[in-house]
Amino acid sequence: MPAACDSKTGVVLLDTREHTPDHEHAAHLKLADGLAQLLGCPRLDPAAPATAADRYYYVPTETLVDPQRHAALGIRTEQDLFGGLVAYPYMATKAISHPLPADASFPPGWTDAFALQASDALLRGYTVFSKTDARTAARLLLLDGPVRIKPVLACAGRGQQVIDTADALEPLLADMDDQALAVWGLVLEEDLSEVQTFSVGQVRVAGLTCSYHGTQQLTHDHQGTEVYGGSDLIVVRGDYQALLQLPLEDHLRLAINQAMAYERAAEQHFPGFVASRRNYDIARGTTAQGHVRSGVLEQSWRLGGASSAELLALQAFADDPALQRVRASTHEVFGTPDLPTDATLFYQGIDSELGQLSKYARIREHDHSE
Known part of the structure; x- marks a missing residue:
């Protein structure tokens, strides 16, 4: 109801x-x-x-x-x-996920306290707001291996480049607007190989709270480019502590705890921060030295690719007070697929930019056990 x-x-x-x-x-x-x-x-x-x-x-x-x-x-x-x-604008992006290099410039509202508190939940990297500081950060990070350059306003990994030398940074900086860089920032981060990306999140609507962990799938668009294809989530009624009660592999438990640490730092150090939808991408991969590293890449405090699955889970929990856990998924399919009988369709048609596309969500594996 x-x-x-x-x-x-x-x-x-x-x-x-x-x-x-x-x-x-x-x-x-x-x-x-x-x-x-x-x-x-x-x-x-x-x-x-x-x-x-x-x-x-x-x-x-x-x-x-x-x-x-x-x-x-x-x-x-x-x-x-x-x-x-x-x-402040930078708080809405992945710019918060790293500290500044020493003596760097920064925008109004910047605080190093967030990255200091959340350090165990972060990969090694820097956020910069000028090209001079970008060069400094690149020199420091390149001492340990390749560096990933990440525009903070891009989504789904678009626009990212990996560099092996300081000279390789220059053509990337040449295309950047100094004024936009000063407002939004740029992320330079250690590049990982064999990367797995996990999603951890929580939504709070209509007196309901549900939390989840999950993975993202990739698909190919009509041009053959690999793009986001959907999310597969295990959603529980309750907060992150309820999520941690599930039987979890160690790397998943770590990812959830890192998302919680990241979120606590935001709540403590970002005045005026409120969010009913919280989603975090956590990467696990191998550094150039062969070490396995895990850290939060970025946050999403807005509706996103997983939100249709979040909605179906919320509706299921609202309809059945005894329900404790569901598996919910989103799917983005190019072409004209046969939809599953349990699909809830969110879009189907010929998009003016992407062509024939279907977007739907499903909910499965209802679990009433506590």
Whole structure:
């Protein structure tokens, strides 16, 4: 049964991006519809005129920046949105995942305290906000092996390059805008081989909390490029401690604990941070010296590729109070596949940029045991 929505008058999709692809917009609307059902509210057109009595639940397409500005919309706590809110732009990106090199420049609101507290959960690397500091960071990291250059606004690993020499950094820096770099930053990180990437996350909606661990799958688009193909999640009712009660392999238990440490550091050192949707990518791989390393790559405090599976899990827990665990998955398939009979379709059509695409989610393996 949906939760009562006596404090909210509707759910509104808040698209803050300059451009949203067709398939993403359709999936976002479907997600907003599902959240509205959970909350017992209608989904409203964002263009609908608001009155002083309106209290909306927002579904933003990005992590929101500037709590004071968004308080005017009524976004103050995690009960007001599916996503997250931070005080400064860099806090919304993977820039937080590393400290600065010594004597580096930094933007307003920067704190080294986050990386210091979360150090055991991080890979070796640096965040920089200028080209001069990027050169310094590269020289330091290259002493131990290849370095991965990671633009902080790119998704799904796009735009990343691996360098073996300091000279190889220069053409990459030449393409970067100094002003954007000063606001958003750039990550330089030890490059790992034989990498496995795990997802750890938590969502809190309509009085429900569920937490999960999972993996991502890759697929090929119509051009043959390897791209994100979906997520497979084990979702439990409750917080991260409930997740840790599962029988877990050591590397998974470590990944969950690293995500928790990363999140605690954010809650402690980022004033104004709130999030009802929390997702962390944790990489496990081998360094140039042959050491196995695990660390949080980045956070997602906004709706993401796994959110359709998160929604189905929330709905299952809401419908069945005895349910303790489910397996939920998302799938992005290029072409015209035969959909499984248990698929919940989020998009199917010819996207103007990607071509024929289907996006769906499934939920399986219901478990009532405690």
